[in-house]
Amino acid sequence: MLGVASVATLVQCKSASDEKYFEKVAPLPADATLDERVDIASRTVPTANQLAWQDLELTAFLHFGVNTFTDREWGDGKEDPAIFNPAELDAEQWVKTLKDAGFKLVILTAKHHDGFCLWPTLTTDHSVASSKWKDGKGDVVKELREACDKHGMKMGIYLSPWDRNSPKYGDSQAYNDQFVAQLTELLTNYGKIDEVWFDGACGEGPNGKTQEYDWPRFRKVMEQLQPEAVLAITGDDVRWVGNEGGVGRETEWSVTPLMPSIFPESNAYNDSLGINAMAKNIGDREMLANAKEVRWWPSEVDVSIRPGWFYHDSEQPKSLARMADIYLTSVGRNSVLLLNIPPDRRGLIADADVARLKEFRKWIDDNFTVNLVSSADSASMSAALRPQTKVNAVVLSEDIRKGQRVEKFTVEALTDGAWKQVAEGTTIGNKRILMMDDVVADSLRLNITSTRNTPHVRPIKAYRVIMPDDLAAQETEFAVVGKSTAEGAALTCDAGRDVEMAGFIYSPAKGAAPVFKYVAEVSADGKNWQQVKTTGEFGNIFNNPIPQRVVFSQPVKARWLRIVSKDDDPKASGKLEALAVK
Ligand code: FUL
Numbered sequence: 232m233l234g235v236a237s238v239a240t241l242v243q244c245k246s247a248s249d250e251k252y253f254e255k256v257a258p259l260p261a262d263a264t265l266d267e268r269v270d271i272a273s274r275t276v277p278t279a280n281q282l283a284w285q286d287l288e289l290t291a292f293l294h295f296g297v298n299t300f301t302d303r304e305w306g307d308g309k310e311d312p313a314i315f316n317p318a319e320l321d322a323e324q325w326v327k328t329l330k331d332a333g334f335k336l337v338i339l340t341a342k343h344h345d346g347f348c349l350w351p352t353l354t355t356d357h358s359v360a361s362s363k364w365k366d367g368k369g370d371v372v373k374e375l376r377e378a379c380d381k382h383g384m385k386m387g388i389y390l391s392p393w394d395r396n397s398p399k400y401g402d403s404q405a406y407n408d409q410f411v412a413q414l415t416e417l418l419t420n421y422g423k424i425d426e427v428w429f430d431g432a433c434g435e436g437p438n439g440k441t442q443e444y445d446w447p448r449f450r451k452v453m454e455q456l457q458p459e460a461v462l463a464i465t466g467d468d469v470r471w472v473g474n475e476g477g478v479g480r481e482t483e484w485s486v487t488p489l490m491p492s493i494f495p496e497s498n499a500y501n502d503s504l505g506i507n508a509m510a511k512n513i514g515d516r517e518m519l520a521n522a523k524e525v526r527w528w529p530s531e532v533d534v535s536i537r538p539g540w541f542y543h544d545s546e547q548p549k550s551l552a553r554m555a556d557i558y559l560t561s562v563g564r565n566s567v568l569l570l571n572i573p574p575d576r577r578g579l580i581a582d583a584d585v586a587r588l589k590e591f592r593k594w595i596d597d598n599f600t601v602n603l604v605s606s607a608d609s610a611s612m613s614a615a616l617r618p619q620t621k622v623n624a625v626v627l628s629e630d631i632r633k634g635q636r637v638e639k640f641t642v643e644a645l646t647d648g649a650w651k652q653v654a655e656g657t658t659i660g661n662k663r664i665l666m667m668d669d670v671v672a673d674s675l676r677l678n679i680t681s682t683r684n685t686p687h688v689r690p691i692k693a694y695r696v697i698m699p700d701d702l703a704a705q706e707t708e709f710a711v712v713g714k715s716t717a718e719g720a721a722l723t724c725d726a727g728r729d730v731e732m733a734g735f736i737y738s739p740a741k742g743a744a745p746v747f748k749y750v751a752e753v754s755a756d757g758k759n760w761q762q763v764k765t766t767g768e769f770g771n772i773f774n775n776p777i778p779q780r781v782v783f784s785q786p787v788k789a790r791w792l793r794i795v796s797k798d799d800d801p802k803a804s805g806k807l808e809a810l811a812v813k
Contacts, residue, residue, distance in 0.1 A: 252276045252634070255467075256526045259488075259519065268519040273636045273683035275486045277527045281468055282632065284426065284461045285485075285529055285661050287335040288562050292389070292533065292571035293325060294340050295371070297347045298541040299576055304770025306345025308395030312361035315347065320364070320371070320578025322378035328580050329572070330382050332588040333595065338387035338428055338569070339375050341417055346396025350421075354412045357396045376421045387426030388417050392444050392465070393433050401436015407445040411452055418456035427453050429465045431492060446493035463531060467491040470528040472566055473509040475774055477534035477557035479564030482657040484514025485529040485635050488522030514658075516638075516683075529661070532561035535571035536584055538780060540771065542573040545734070545782035548587040551699040555594055563626075563664030565635075590699075598696040599626070604675070607690030613676035614691040621671050622693040625654065627663045630687040635660050637688065639681035644672035659688065666696065709733050709810035713792070720801035722746070723793040724809050729755070731812035732789045734782035737769065743804040745772045748797040751781070753789035763787055767794070786812050 257275040259268050277285065297310040299317070329337055342348050348358035349371035360367045372388070379386045390413060399406040418424055429449070435441055446465065453462055461468035470489070472479050489506055490497040504521060506513055519525065534557055537546045549557075561568040572588065575581045603622055604614040616622065625642050629635055635658065642654040642665065653675075654667040675693055679686050713724035724735065732753055739745035751764035769779045792809045796802065 254278055254527075255281070256524055258524050259522055261523070265516065265520055268522070269516050269683050272486045272519055272525045273634050275525050275527050276634050277485070277529065277631060278468070280459055280461050281527060281529060283459075284469065285567060285631065287385070287567060288662070289332075289334045290336040290338065290387070290426070290531075290567055290569045291329045291334040292338050292340075292535075292540075292569055293375075294343070294535070294540040294542075294571055294573045296340055296343050296349060296541070297345055298343065299574070302543055303768070304539050304541055305768065306343065306347065306395065308344075308346045308357075308397075310345060310347060312347060312357060312359075313363050315359065315362040316364045317574070317576060317578025318364075320369075320374065320574075322371070322374040323381065324579050325375070325574060326378040326382045326384050328585050328588060330384055332592045334384070334570070336385035336387055336425055337375070337379065338389050338426055339372060340389040340391070341372055342390050342394070342413065344391045344393045344395055344430075344432060344434075346394040348413070350417065352413055352416055354409050354416070355397065372417065372421050380422065385425040386421070386423070387428060387460075388421075388424055389428040389430070390414060390417060391430050391432070392442075393430065395434070398437060401438045401440035401442050403443040403445075406436070406442055407448065410444075411448060414449060414452050415456065418453060418460075424457045424460050426461050426463055426469070427457070427466065428463045431465050431471070446495075450493055462493070465492045467493055467526065467528060469531045469567075471508055472530045472532045472561075475534055475771075476777065477532055477568075478560045479530055479532050479566040480511065480513075481564065482512065482515070483530055483565040483660060484658055485527055485565065485631065485660055486525050487514045487528055488518055488525050489513050489528065491526075491528065530566040531569050532557075532566045533569040533571065534561075535573070536587065537571075537573065538777065540571055540573065542575045542581065545780065548581075548584045551587065551590045551594060554587065554591045555699055558591070558595065559664055559666060562662060565658060565660030565663060594699060598624075599694055601694070602692045603695065604691060604693050609688070609690050611676065612679070612688060612691065613674055614693065615674050616672055616693060618673050619671050620673075620693075621669055622675070622695050623667055623669045624694045624696040625665050625667075625675060626692040626694065627659045627665070627677065628661060628689040629659045630689060631661050633687045634684070636683045636686050637679055637681075638683060639679070641678045641680060642667075642691075643676050643678065644670045645674040645676075646670065646672050650676070669695075708813075710813050711736060711808050712811045713807070713809040715807040717803045717805070720796040720803055721793045722803040722805060722807040723791060724807040725757070726790050726792070726809045726811060729788055729790050730809065731786040732783070732792055732809050733786040733812050734780065734810040735792055735794070736778050736780050736808045736810065737794060738778040738806040738808075739772060739776045740804040740806070744800075744802065745769065745776055745805065746794060746796045746798065746803055747772060749794040750797060751783075751792070751794050753787055754791040754793075755789055757791045760793070761787075780810075782810065
């Protein structure tokens with residue numbers, strides 16, 4: 232193992248070129264050697280907007296709209312606007328709840344894929360103006376703005392490019408004009424917007440044509456109207472981490488050759504490099520060999536506090552244990568957490584979610600407020616603890632204004648006069664939290680065993696973190712019963728006896744296409760079937776293939792349950808379990 236003294240020799244110190252930085256994008260000349268490419272990547276740095284955004288650490292999503300009232304995840308655009316009626320809507324309750332929990336920015340789904348606009352847009356009647364809420368005179372975006380101003384919260388907007396309501400969708404020029412008009416309204420009339428979220432989903436229009444988005448135009452509108460905002464997901468300021476489960480990579484580079492989808496050549500280019508947004512590795516040095524540029528494109532981990540993005544009565548917030556895990560694997564892995572807390576039909580964040588957020592904040596405060604390091608020495612990257620201090624977490628951080636550089640490190644603890652390795656890792660970036668087994672130590676030190684350039688690492692911090700018990704994912708309301716078999720388009724569950732069947736859990740199989748559209752049927756004899764859910768759809772299952780929990784409007788007595796795929800290529804795979812009334 233390498234000691235601290237050897238760090239200087241390991242670090243390829245390039246003090247001359249170290250002064251020169253590339254903001255956001257750095258070209259990699261075709262004739263550059265791999266070492267030169269790595270050097271350029273090490274000097275690629277964030278823009279001021281990106282830096283300010285990375286500093287936020289905790290940001291929140293509010294998925295709210297017609298889906299809240301139809302109990303769906305993806306609306307089809309045919310919803311009657313009259314159903315939107317959140318009689319008790321209180322944007323201050325949202326913002327206060329989030330602020331108390333430590334969130335610094337909140338992003339509202341101003342328009343989701345169903346096309347329903349939460350502000351009275353002039354571009355379509357499919358908006359709050361046609362709803363019953365406040366007799367059509369309400370404006371959710373405005374109410375959020377006012378609450379954010381009052382409580383000192385930054386604001387962002389989600390404007391879905393995919394629009395299942397607009398008759399113009401699929402007629403590229405006409406729809407792009409409409410989209411730009413919507414974006415312009417949102418970025419002009421609602422004060423300072425700090426993040427604009429363009430989702431990547433792009434389905435067919437009613438005319439069967441696929442929409443070609445004019446990304447460069449959208450980006451220009453944003454730059455002109457909100458020059459300090461970051462553009463997320465399809466945009467080139469903030470990168471989707473690649474899953475919706477709350478997990479950043481252990482090796483999470485903010486500098487990557489991956490090209491954002493607002494650039495028309497991105498698909499072909501990323502394919503040529505053999506990478507995509509979900510790839511396990513998006514930044515290792517080997518990947519730089521064939522790239523023509525690298526960019527600072529830091530990761531955002533978007534995940535919902537509940538199984539769905541929209542509020543459903545049948546769902547519950549994640550356990551505190553799960554939330555703590557998410558914190559460690561997002562903020563603790565060089566990412567900004569974007570946690571979704573969906574308001575309910577009243578227009579309020581549900582009590583259970585408010586309570587969970589309070590616990591979440593308390594867990595962070597209890598565990599990460601008191602740094603156990605009594606004095607740190609940045610030159611030797613060592614940290615003195617009070618004698619015999621028990622620690623199980625170290626927090627590391629690079630000064631990313633000078634790039635992200637560290638590729639590999641170990642952490643050692645001085646115990647009974649001897650140094651021993653207690654943790655190891657790859658990237659650090661803006662923040663890295665490393666959990667390890669309890670160790671009783673007098674000092675800690677960091678050994679950087681591989682770096683792209685002179686590292687700029689802040690003093691180590693150390694903590695003793697107590698993970699909450701996982702009372703978790705257990706089903707409390709219903710018993711999970713039955714044995715599942717797949718045949719053709721149907722996935723059948725035999726509960727073994729007659730039960731009061733309240734619903735089911737469908738768990739998609741790893742590596743196989745999930746069921747998307749389905750009907751659910753029950754049977755007393757396994758031969759005659761009765762439909763209980765006629766038009767089911769596991770909205771968003773492709774992006775987020777987690778177990779899908781569906782509760783029927785009322786329980787029905789049966790022994791067998793099946794879901795029959797109504798997809799174009801109907802093949803059922805995965806597992807089906809019945810939820811029985813206890
Ligand atoms: C996805 C969407 O399809 C989901 O409905 C949700 O909005 C999520 C944040 O992004 O791609």
